[in-house]
Structures are given as structure tokens and as C-alpha cells.
Amino acid sequence: MNNNWFRRLLLSYLPIFFIVTTILFFIFFQVFNEQNRREALKANEFxxxxxxxxxxxxxxxxxxxxxxxxxxxxxxxxxFSVSGSEDVYAGIQAVKVIDELKIEYPLIDSVYLVRYSDNTVFSNGKAVPINEFPDAAFIADSRTKDEQKWVGARSFKAFPSQSAEQVITIVRNVGNGRGLVVTNVELNTLQKSIMQMYDPEFTFVNIYNRSGGSLWHGGTPDAEMLASKPASASGEVFSEFTSSYSGWKVQTGLNNGKIIKFTLQFYNIWFIFAVAVVLIGVVWVVYVTRRNYKPIQQIVTLIQTVSSQKPSALNYGKENEFRFIHTTLERMIDQTKQYQEEHEENLILQKKVFFQELLEGTRDYTCHKLSAEMSKFKLPELEHRWAVMVVEMDRYDVFVDEYHQQDQALLKFVLSSILQESARQEGTEVWAEWVSSQRLYAILWLPEAEQSEETERRLLSGYLDQVGQYLNFTVTIGVGRVAVDIRGLRASLKEAVHALEYKAVLGTNQIIPCGDVPSSTNDVYEFLKTISLLVQAMRLSDDVWEQHFERLFKQIRQSVLSRQEIMNTVQLLFQHYNREFAELPREYQESWAAIFTPLLPRLEGWETLDDLRELCLEGFRELAKQMETLQCSRKHRSHILEIRKYIEEHYNNPDLSLNYLSDLFDINPKYLSKLFKDEIGEKFVDLLISHRIEKAKQLMQQTDKAIQEISEEVGYTNYNSFNRAFKNVVGMAPSDYRKAM
Structure with missing residues (x-):
């Protein structure tokens, strides 16, 4: 895949890792430096x-x-009391004092005594004149000062031939100007003593006198100038103290060269260690990322392996792993939902097929296989007693017209649910399936024998009450006998269906147990006798046919016939009609066909005997009406022919009219007018005018009579009426017609 999720995970983790590591490095070194600085400050202060x-x-x-x-x-x-150098004993005693001082204080490098009484300096066991002593300038300078404290650093040598040493000096006056006691402390010895307190490789100690000169650099101006830059020359000063006794300033700090070298060494070691840790961290991030990515890679590989076997596999190259997995999961979820829906639909269909096979006996089931099928559809075992009932919706054609197809399915589901709920209320189970569009077939599990009839009655009565209460239609229930095995179950189905056949006679919205169906008395001879009288009366247009019709349906009701038996009786009636009308003229046969043809489809949808009676009565009344019309028409057909012949012979009678003919032939004027239109095809007036105009045209062609005379001869006493009638029929005036001829 182009956008590999492993690289994306790795690029997501590594920047964070590096940023966090860098921040930790920075924080560590800052804390480390600050901590070292604090420790150094404390150590240097101490x-x-x-x-x-x-x-x-x-x-x-x-x-x-x-x-x-x-x-x-x-x-x-x-x-100092003696006034000459001859007192050797006094000198010996002085040497002894000096030696004791040097022994007691190893820091003392030298002590010499200055006696003004003889201007001599006693040093190293012998007395020399002041002006010959190497330190004469210092003695002269000290003599002018009232009070002396420690001074230095300065160069000092006891003998001219001796190399000078850096010392610090304390000068004390003796008596009232009798002399001086000068004590020198060698700086080198003092520095060594102080250096024992610290490590010179890392730490420095600088001491400055009151004039600002450095003791370690001789206290000269050049040395002082160098000493004024101790921090830059040696390192950073961390601590500084000024002595309250000597007034000297003590500065301590870290040597830049040594500490930087140490720090760099430590930093290099730490940096190498840190780089190693970072590399290990990077390797660990890559390893963890790869390990976490491995399940995703396995899933993608598995999906690709499965998908590659299908022709409709997706184009994976343009998707990353999670997008690919997301798309695949969506497709799998859709397929799973579709499969579940198909499985549920198939399960419903399989359950319905199993229901039909169980009741209709189209397939044999062993006890083990029957138990397995019942368990598959989560149905209770057929162990004890059960019965079959068939619930038929009344007026199903009205139900179909009033409700949409979806509403029909919903209402049928409600019918089934009400039946199951009624069974649960009675503590039993029912298995119901819509095997046909109008009928709900159900198997009812029944309790013990003494309670089964009462339970069944309460269940079905409550079911009818709820249907009537909550729905806008009714149902009729046919119930078979109680069965104890599969064969009895199938017999119970046939009995329930047979019980519904008597719904036509017994009525709708009720329970019809097969045991309560009365025995039918189908007296075919009586039916044939009534049918023969009905057909004969209809043929003769005798009004008594309705009495025979009512008698036939009364006999059917009293005989308690099933639906099929009723249909057989009606078919027998129609066969008699067909046989009788086959002997009548063609117009009678056509009338019967016009009534019988549309009546046949309607006879399929009736439910009760009253419905069938209304359908047949409506058709027979229409047939009787047409029969009467045909017979009246045939009765007066001879009169129409006589009237037409009379018109042809007496067309020139000015008084000839429809009323004249009705009086002459004793026929109602309106009926006579209808007969003219039905039998001749035109009105009486049109027939008379047409006949008169034709005679007038013949007279104008064959004779030279005047048009006025011809008008009177064909029955027009008024010439204008003749002229208008002739013009309407021929399209021109009589005179124009004669000229044209």
C-alpha cells in the first residue's frame, strides 16, 4: 500500500521521542549544572x-x-636594655627566644631584632649594622610608623648573598622606641599549609592584602594588576571573605581549565551514554511499532488473501491499512446484515414449508427428525395433545380494497400475534402460519384431556373478542378434533377446513368446530323439481319465478349444505338454464349469455348464502326483464308490419299521425313510437315523410301534374309544408328538382 501505516506510526512516535529526549537532556544538564554550581558555591564558601x-x-x-x-x-x-653588642649572653638569650618562636610556629620563616640604641639588627645569631642589613629600607619605613600590622607580600633575604623569598611581616615596637621585633612568615610555607585544604587542580585560593596586592604574586603593582583579574585568569570566583583581623581578602573559585576538562570528560562520557540510550530508544520504538503493527498486517494480509479470490475485490493500492480494514468491515457488516436478513427470511420460509409438510403430509418425519426440526425453529415438542384450527378472514375482497399491501401485511401479523398472545394467556402455545392469503393455519397445544375443551373454548372466544374489539374486520374459525399423533394432526387439518365450508350457511364471525357441523340432507330430487319450475316460469316470463327462486335457497339453507355442495346446486341450475335457452330463438340465447358471462366470476367471491342469493337474484331479475321485453317485442312485431303496410297504402291521408295509428291499432302512442325505432330503425314521422317525398318524386318524373296538385295527392294540404319537407329531404325545392329532371 502507498500509505503504509507502519511508517505513519513510526513517524508519529519518533518526533515525540526526540522532542521529549531533547527536553529531558536540556533539563538534566540545567539541573546538573545548577546543582554543581550550588555545591561549588557551598564548598567554596566553606x-x-x-x-x-x-x-x-x-x-x-x-x-x-x-x-x-x-x-x-x-x-x-x-x-633591648643593653647598649652594646658586647653582651654575648643577651644575644644568646635572644637567639633562644627566636628559636622558640620558630619551633612553636613553623609558619615563621625568620625573626630579627632591631635595636636603636646601637642601630644594629640581630639576625641569625649575630648583630649587623642596620645600614648593612638587606632589609634596612623596610626597617627605616617601619620606624616612621606608629603601628604596624601584617604587611606583604614582600621580598626578604637575611644575607646579601641569599636569594629573596616572599614573606609577610608583622612589626612590633619594643619599649619606648628602643627597637623593633620583626617576624616574617614565608608565603610559600603559608600557601602550602592552605593548599592542604583543597585540590589546586580544580580549586584556586587567592589572598589580597589591604592594598589589593596578591600575596601569591609578591604584592607588586604588576602582580596587583594581574591579581585584579583572578576570575578571568584562573576561573570564576565563587566566594570571598575579608578578615576582620588582617583586613586581607580571601577569594575562592574553580579553575577553568581543570574544571572544564573534567566537565568535558564527564560530558563526553554522559553524551556517549545518552546517544546510546537514544539509539536503544529508537530501536525500541521501531521494535514496538513493528510488533504493534504486526496484528494489523496479519489482518490486512488475511483480508487481501480472501478478497483476492473474489472478482469484486477493492483497489487496495490507494488506501492505507485502517481505511482498507474500515472499508472491508463496512462491507462485511453489510454482507452480514444482508445474510442475517436472508437467513431470517429463509428461516421463516423454511418454517412455513415445514408447517405445510407437517400438516399436508407431503413428507414423512421420524420422531428424531421431527424433534430436531421443532428444536431448530424453537417450537415445543409435539408430545401430548394438539388441534388444528383455520382462521379465515371475512369479506377478504373488501379488506383488500380498503387497505394498502403493507397495511394488509401488518394487520395479518397483528391477527397472528393476537392468537399467540391469547394462547400464552391460557398457559399454552400456538404455532400459526399464513399458508394462503385469506387463511391463517394454526396448531394449538392442549393441556390434559379434561381441561382441553374448556381451554380451547376460552382461547378462541377471547381471540374473537379481541379481533372484534381492535380490528375493523371479523374472522371465522374452523376447528378440527384433538389429535395425539401426526396422522391425527393431518386429519384435524382436514376437519378444520371442512368445517369452514359451512361458513356459507352458518354465518361469519364465529367458531365452527367440526363436531358441531350438522348433517346435511342433500335431497337432489327436491332441488331438481324446484329448479325445473324456476326455469319454466322464467321462460314463460311468469312472475311466479321469484317464488321458486326463494324456495330453492330456502331448501339449500334447510339442508345445511357446504360451500361446494351449494356451488354444485347453482351449477345444476345454470345447466338447466343453458338447456332451456338453447331451444329458444337467438336473441334469447344472447340475453342469457349477457347475464351469465359476467355473473360467473362474481360467484367465486361470495362467502355466505345470502351473498350468493343476492348475486343470483340480481342476475335473474335482469334476465326476466329482458325476457319480458323480448316477448313484448315479438308480440307486437306483426302489428308493426301491418302498420307499415297501412302507411304505404294510406300515406296520402292528411290525418295520418301516430295518435291516429294508435287509436286504429289499439297501441299506446309511446310504445308504438318505441316499436318504430326498435323494429324499423327510424321514427314514424321520418318514415311517413320519406314515403310521401318518394311518391312525389315519382309523380314529378312520370306525370306533368302541377306541383300543387302533387302536393295534395301525397297528403300535404299546405304547399309550404310540402315545399319545406321536400327541400329537407332532397336538398332542393320541388320546382328546381323538376327543372333538373
């Missing part, structure tokens, strides 16, 4: 506080110790 505390404690202790020695040490006081 380190700065520890370095500051260490410096303050160390330098304060040295300062305090020196000050205490100055104030309390007698040997030191004795050294």
Missing part, C-alpha cells in the same frame, strides 16, 4: 571561611605570641 579562619588564627597567634614575649620575656627585655 573553603574561604576555613582559609580566612586559618589565616586569622595563625597570624593572630604569632602576633600574640610575639607581643607576649615582648612584654613578658625577660631575656628579650634584657637584650
Amino acid at each position: 573553603l574561604a571561611s576555613q582559609v580566612t579562619q586559618y589565616l586569622d588564627n595563625s597570624l593572630r597567634s604569632i602576633d600574640f605570641k610575639v607581643l607576649r614575649e615582648i612584654l613578658t620575656n625577660s631575656n628579650l627585655k634584657n637584650y
